[in-house]
Amino acid sequence: MKFDTPATTNPIDKGQVVGKPTDRIDGPLKTTGTAPYAYERHDVARNVAYGYIVGAGIGKGRIALLDDTAARKAPGVLAIVTAKNAGELGKGNFNTAKLLGGPEIDHYHQAIAIVVAETFEQARAAANLIRVDYTRGKGRFDLAAAKESAPAPTPKQDPKPDTSVGDFEGAFASAPVKLDATYTTPDQSHMMMEPHATIAAWEGDKLTVWTSNQMINWSRGDLAKTLGVPKENVRLDSPYIGGGFGGKLFIRSDVLLAALGARAAKRPVKVALQRPLMANNTTHRPATIQRIRIGANRDGKITAIGHESWNGDLPGGQPEVAVQQTRLFYAGENRMTRMRLAELDLPEGNAMRAPGEAPGLMALEIAMDEMAEKLDMDPVQFRIVNDTQVDPENPTRPFSQRNFVECLRKGADRFGWSRRASKPGTVRDGRWLVGMGVAGAFRNNLLQPSAARVRLDPRGIVTVETDMTDIGTGSYTIVGQTAAEMMGVPLDRVVVKLGDSDFPISCGSGGQWGGNNSTAGVFAACVKLREAIATKLGFDPAQVEFVDEQVRSGSRRVALADAAKDGEIVAEDRIEYGDLDKQYQQSTFGAHFAEVGVDRITGEMRVRRMLAVCSAGRILNPKAARSQVIGAMTMGVGAALMEELAVDKRFGFFVNHDLASYEVPVHADIPHQEVIFLDETDPISSPMKAKGVGELGICGVGAAVANAIYNATGARVRDYPITLDKLFAKLTLPA
Numbered sequence: 001m002k003f004d005t006p007a008t009t010n011p012i013d014k015g016q017v018v019g020k021p022t023d024r025i026d027g028p029l030k031t032t033g034t035a036p037y038a039y040e041r042h043d044v045a046r047n048v049a050y051g052y053i054v055g056a057g058i059g060k061g062r063i064a065l066l067d068d069t070a071a072r073k074a075p076g077v078l079a080i081v082t083a084k085n086a087g088e089l090g091k092g093n094f095n096t097a098k099l100l101g102g103p104e105i106d107h108y109h110q111a112i113a114i115v116v117a118e119t120f121e122q123a124r125a126a127a128n129l130i131r132v133d134y135t136r137g138k139g140r141f142d143l144a145a146a147k148e149s150a151p152a153p154t155p156k157q158d159p160k161p162d163t164s165v166g167d168f169e170g171a172f173a174s175a176p177v178k179l180d181a182t183y184t185t186p187d188q189s190h191m192m193m194e195p196h197a198t199i200a201a202w203e204g205d206k207l208t209v210w211t212s213n214q215m216i217n218w219s220r221g222d223l224a225k226t227l228g229v230p231k232e233n234v235r236l237d238s239p240y241i242g243g244g245f246g247g248k249l250f251i252r253s254d255v256l257l258a259a260l261g262a263r264a265a266k267r268p269v270k271v272a273l274q275r276p277l278m279a280n281n282t283t284h285r286p287a288t289i290q291r292i293r294i295g296a297n298r299d300g301k302i303t304a305i306g307h308e309s310w311n312g313d314l315p316g317g318q319p320e321v322a323v324q325q326t327r328l329f330y331a332g333e334n335r336m337t338r339m340r341l342a343e344l345d346l347p348e349g350n351a352m353r354a355p356g357e358a359p360g361l362m363a364l365e366i367a368m369d370e371m372a373e374k375l376d377m378d379p380v381q382f383r384i385v386n387d388t389q390v391d392p393e394n395p396t397r398p399f400s401q402r403n404f405v406e407c408l409r410k411g412a413d414r415f416g417w418s419r420r421a422s423k424p425g426t427v428r429d430g431r432w433l434v435g436m437g438v439a440g441a442f443r444n445n446l447l448q449p450s451a452a453r454v455r456l457d458p459r460g461i462v463t464v465e466t467d468m469t470d471i472g473t474g475s476y477t478i479v480g481q482t483a484a485e486m487m488g489v490p491l492d493r494v495v496v497k498l499g500d501s502d503f504p505i506s507c508g509s510g511g512q513w514g515g516n517n518s519t520a521g522v523f524a525a526c527v528k529l530r531e532a533i534a535t536k537l538g539f540d541p542a543q544v545e546f547v548d549e550q551v552r553s554g555s556r557r558v559a560l561a562d563a564a565k566d567g568e569i570v571a572e573d574r575i576e577y578g579d580l581d582k583q584y585q586q587s588t589f590g591a592h593f594a595e596v597g598v599d600r601i602t603g604e605m606r607v608r609r610m611l612a613v614c615s616a617g618r619i620l621n622p623k624a625a626r627s628q629v630i631g632a633m634t635m636g637v638g639a640a641l642m643e644e645l646a647v648d649k650r651f652g653f654f655v656n657h658d659l660a661s662y663e664v665p666v667h668a669d670i671p672h673q674e675v676i677f678l679d680e681t682d683p684i685s686s687p688m689k690a691k692g693v694g695e696l697g698i699c700g701v702g703a704a705v706a707n708a709i710y711n712a713t714g715a716r717v718r719d720y721p722i723t724l725d726k727l728f729a730k731l732t733l734p735a
């Protein structure tokens with residue numbers, strides 16, 4: 001089904017099921033501990049052995065000696081796989097050949113071996129018997145040191161690293177009011193609760209992996225390429241995922257080494273990455289250094305805006321596109337963005353919740369506040385003055401829908417923004433200095449083809465099959481709601497099956513595109529099923545309604561189940577969008593407000609309350625969407641105040657590589673969070689008239705907290721996270 005124009009008669013618009021706050025279908029399984037995650041799939045394979053991955057002990061260099069003699073003789077050991085005996089590995093789209101290192105070592109904790117044994121304890125003990133001697137190489141581990149010589153990304157790494165409109169340098173130089181400031185964001189880890197885990201089993205030349213993965217089709221193809229087997233010989237199954245945040249978009253070493261270990265041991269093998277390896281062996285959000293320049297007239301109109309960003313990655317890696325929101329968010333006639341990518345020998349930098357916008361807005365939205373202060377303007381009003389309804393770099397392309405100003409105004413009214421003191425450091429509550437901060441939120445709405453298969457059985461049960469995944473976002477429920485609405489049945493008459501590569505290829509979970517696109521694919525399949533049912537029952541498909549488990553047209557009514565009384569009816573289709581994304585700029589918007597208290601004696605920072613106002617088209621399930629946004633807001637607080645992978649610049653690894661020392665927010669850190677969704681639909685986005693929201697919720701949060709700290713204290717910290725030492729260096733505590 002190709003979607004080129006808005007649907008005129010659209011069953012989704014009834015809003016009987018879609019758009020209603022709905023408990024998650026998978027909720028009872030999750031809360032009772034009976035949802036089977038990858039490592040817990042005890043029923044999928046017999047006689048399962050255990051794998052333990054050995055990570056490299058240096059950040060850069062070469063293995064001089066790997067002696068596994070003692071390990072092979074250890075009790076219970078079935079096989080040991082290293083680069084020497086793994087066979088040639090192909091290079092998948094995401095450089096998967098590097099998931100097994102040796103003899104060259106590209107980064108610390110790169111996998112160099114898997115030990116397979118009868119029990120986990122035996123595998124771990126044997127792994128500790130492997131002797132590895134290294135020749136240490138000269139590594140590059142310091143982004144600041146590499147910054148000045150960092151080149152622009154190649155076209156393969158990023159086809160558009162730089163943009164320019166008008167005369168930025170001239171307009172900035174002549175602007176009566178200007179800001180030139182540099183901001184830094186640190187390396188961050190996904191630190192999801194469920195580790196990367198896989199069970200792999202071979203049957204002849206066919207491989208099945210039960211794993212934890214966000215993008216089934218991507219990963220199936222990459223695993224097949226890496227192992228050198230036909231794609232049709234590989235099956236991925238991932239029905240439940242205990243958190244991903246982008247860290248499970250691609251296959252990681254657990255998948256590849258479980259498959260290699262199972263082939264070598266001739267037994268199914270299960271592997272879970274040790275928690276320390278999750279920081280250094282898998283991907284992370286890379287650190288950035290960002291320079292922002294803004295010039296404006298004294299009336300607050302931006303005349304020049306420039307954003308430059310530097311980050312590092314392994315050779316061949318991709319930039320953290322922290323400038324991308326600046327290309328679209330605010331008006332300004334003269335514009336410039338630049339990205340530079342240094343080669344570093346740290347673990348791979350890659351997607352983490354809202355890649356690009358999350359770190360980019362942490363800088364841009366502080367800069368907007370700093371500029372508002374220079375102009376003596378209210379920060380909310382400054383943003384409103386510079387709103388735009390068209391792509392600022394391509395004014396002929398309008399936004400499909402842009403209600404950013406409404407987000408700001410509604411949020412300011414609900415939060416009590418008028419009570420904010422314009423002069424920092426003047427509001428007290430006992431020993432606490434109290435401040436308010438605001439930041440804009442922006443995240444693009446990305447269109448991805450997505451397919452589904454829908455079945456109607458003789459009992460009137462509707463079953464949906466798609467390889468879409470649920471990473472804790474509520475995919476099961478919104479997919480079920482869509483089918484229920486389209487087929488006119490209650491939600492409890494819908495069965496949803498996800499995460500299996502035997503199902504039609506969906507958009508997968510990533511980039512906050514999953515909700516809108518996957519349900520649009522289900523919509524397309526249901527349209528085809530409705531047509532098949534109507535035709536079989538002798539109705540005109542264009543004149544039929546599906547209501548209350550009946551098929552109706554005029555005065556005629558037939559039970560839905562009757563259509564399948566002679567056997568199951570199956571329909572499959574896929575949503576496509578043509579050149580819709582070229583006609584319109586599709587984005588989501590929001591406004592974040594935060595109130596922070598800072599102890600005037602100790603400098604302790606406490607977030608006291610938070611509000612997010614989101615403009616994201618139709619909200620398919622407000623209950624699940626709110627959960628997504630408050631989770632994102634919580635991550636934003638972590639990014640603002642505590643989260644940082646500390647780099648040992650001598651030896652090239654992340655020191656705090658566990659949940660004990662990588663600090664994330666806990667319940668005591670998070671106050672009441674309020675979420676408002678604008679009552680809107682975007683008919684340009686898809687037949688669902690929805691957009692994404694799961695990543696919008698983190699965008700701008702860190703800056704809102706940082707701006708609130710400044711408003712409370714008058715101390716401006718531009719280096720995240722804002723820790724006590726950084727605040728104290730700039731803080732003049734009142735008497």
